[in-house]
Amino acid sequence: MSPSIRIAFIGNSLPRRCGIATFTNDLQHAVALSRPGADTAIVAMNDGGRSYDYPPIVRVQVDDGKLKDYIGAAESLNAGQFDAVSLQHEFGIFGGDAGANVLTLLSRLNMPVITTLHTVLSEPSAIQRRVLADIAGISSKIVVMAEKAKELLVSAYDVPERKIEVIPHGIPDVPYTSPEEAKLKLGFDGRPVLLTFGLLSPNKGIEVMIDAMPAVLRIAPATVYVVLGATHPNLVRSQGEAYRESLVARARARGVENHVLFLDRFVDLPTLLDFISMCDVYVTPYLNEAQMTSGTLAYSFGLGKAVVSTPYWHARELLADGRGVLVPFNDVATIGAEVAGLLTDHSRRESMRERAYAGSRAMTWARTAERYIRVFESVRGAMRPAVRAVPSEILFPTRSTLPPTVQLDHLRLMCDDTGLFQHAIHTIPDRSHGYCVDDNARALILASALNATGEQPMSDELVGRFAAFVQHAWNPQARRFRNFMGFDRRWAEEVGSEDSHGRSLWALGECARGDPNASRRKWAASLFLSALPAAQAFGSPRAWAFALLGLNSYAEAADLDSFARELRHQLAERLMSILASVETRQWGWFEKGLSYDNARLPQALIVTGLSTSVPSYVAAGLRSLRWLMNLQTTEGKLFRPVGSQSFGDELSPPRAFDQQPLEATATIAACCAAWRADSDVTWRADALRAFAWFMGSNDLSTSLVDIETGGCRDGLHPDRSNENCGGESLVSYLLALTEIRQLHRVGSNRLKAPLLRALHSDMPPTPVTH
Secondary structure (H helix, E strand, O other), X not given: XXXXXXXXXXXXXXXXXXXXXXXXXXXXXXXXXXXXXXXXXXXXXXOOOOOOOXXXXXXXXXXXXXXXXXXXXXXXXXXXXXXXXXEEEOOOOOOOHHHOOHHHHHOXXXXXXXXXXXXXXOOOOHHHHHHHHHHHHHOOEXXXXXXXXXXXXXXXXXXXXXXXXXXXXOEOOOOOOOOHHHHHXXXXXXXXXXXXXXXXXXXXOHHHXXXXXXXXXXXXXXXXXXXXOOEOHXXXXXXOOHHHHHHHHHHHHOOOOOOEEXXXXXXXXXXXXXXXXXXXXXXXXXXXXXXXXXXXXXXXXXXXXXXEEOOOHHHHHHOOXXXXXXXXXXXHHHHHHHHHXXXXXXXXXXXXXXXXXXXXXXXXXXXXXXXXXXXXHHHOOOOOOOOOOOOXXXXXXXXXXXXXXXXXXXXXXXXXXXXXXXXXXXXXXXXEEEEEHHHHXXXXXXXXXXXXXXXXXXXXXHHHHHHHHHHHHEEOOXXXXXXEEOOOOOEOOOOOOHHHHHHHHHHHHHHHHHOOOHHHHHHHHHHHHHXXXXXXXXXXXXXXXXXXXXXXXXXXXXXXXXXXXXXXXXXXXXXXXXXXXXXXXXXXXXXXXXXXXXXXXXHHXXXXXXXXXXXXXXXXXXXXXXXXXXXXXXXXXXXXXXXXXXXXXXXXXXXXXOEOHHHHHHHHHHHHHHHHHOOOOHHHHHHHHHHHHHHOOOXXXXXXXXXXXXXXXXXXXXXXXXXXXXXXXXXXXXXXHHHHXXXXXHOOOOOOOHHHHHOHHHOOOOOOOO
């Protein structure tokens, strides 16, 4: 490898001898020493101004909760033209749900990423699984430190085996020495010494070793147990020093307070090596079997220490074949007996030390760095596109990765006995903005969709509440629907927008077709017919589209009379007319600008064409939807809905932000309609891609949904998500999830309408390829 290699390391920056910060520093230093002249960069979470053994040429500080910092870090690394990025991943380092914020950085890099996973969970939560799968998908190589981790990645996360490298945790290269010199230096001469080192936290099992000390002291009365390390900063923030104080009290209660020494400090590397060198037995009584990596275990093993440990995964592999002693979890008697036995059996202890030291020579930082460099070299230059393609497992959620049910908890929270609130402050309903018929009509559409797809139905009480709101919105004198209502139940206007009237018609058509309550179906049909004539005078294309969707649903419940049939024809022809008047080879749309709910326009033409056997409607819908999907798909194959900052622009590409759930939901429904009408499987893939936007496959790599409650954030700003979870976004997500779950149920059976089997030969050429 050329000495001019440029590697950027991403990790955290807790104090010097702490976990990932230590590993990142040591690996960066080892790589630099192995390749004199190499350039390195450090991207550190919450960097407090720490120093590094080998100063990086680029140093980027990231506040783990600020997405703009991750974006800035990606821009810095891309500008620095680094050959590869080495990501040190551990849950809890990066901000966002399960550390999802780091995806914002990774997805923007134009060099290969090599990710070292310090933890691989055997039973992750849904969001932890998704985030780790996304990181694995973006990474060119995955490095783990134990064979068990490799097995889990292959079996539980579907990571290809060829992508995974097993490289043991690095260790300092120090001579094999007797403990006596270090004991004398540190003031422990003449005493048997046990040592546990690391950030103090309950999962370390220190209580077990304290409880075992009386048994040890009966055999070796001068023994001292040194617990070296500061309390974990996260624990200090939440509890202060209560945990450390409980351990001191425990030692006092067991009568061993003079034989257990707590050293509350961060130590530099030379001091740490002195403490490890002076111990006779190193103890890791950890309580969690799934501990995949322990740097302190690796260091003590590398210095040739006799180790007594519980059989967590890293220890089970490292201490096999007599290189250490494994004891059951939380077994006070066994750990006491094994420690005491080693302290009193000098020849056994020395034999174990020698085996450990000899077995660790391949783990020195110099050897570890060489193995990492070979991995860097294997991918160097292999992935340098302007925008990296996002792996299919990120873009296309499978049935197994979808939320298991359509949860309505947040929907119920957002309702009172009047109806669905418009807005929320975070997840708390915002009463000051009251209600609107738009959102309550959408909720009524959702209720019908749940019934039609076999999902757990909405409660009859909740459906009745939405229906009652739509009924109350009807103004019989004006023959129009009102839209906005204050929390005091006073209407803000006597006539709402054309779009809200059209959406109410759509909801009534769906209710008339699919509500399980016969009385409510009759109510919906009656109000639909009363409200339908107003649509004839509408000038809004979206109102036309919503009315057409309602007409097509109503037509499945009852025969259309001559007026309804003629109106359906008129509205479809109006959409055809404005498309013909504006469409060019470069601008394949109905209007000169893009606005909200865009995909509903082609969807309305497609479903109307299917219902009325008019191929030209279907062809125009497919053609315009293809054009729209081109605009809504990034070079990296992510779905990017038309940003609201574009509204009002004419004949120009849409702006990227702000992105709203409403657009993704409309796109999913339109693409599903297109897939039923057309043989192109791209439509199905596009629907899945649009749904993945909700789950985090978006420009900010940020999930918008709460799988447990069914809540959904209001969208994406350029640097962050909108944390408010209002009614429109909530119902949009639930509608999208319902449609995608149904899409997975039907599989490849796209229910193609018979008339379309000969449709393609009659279609005009599309101005823009999909």
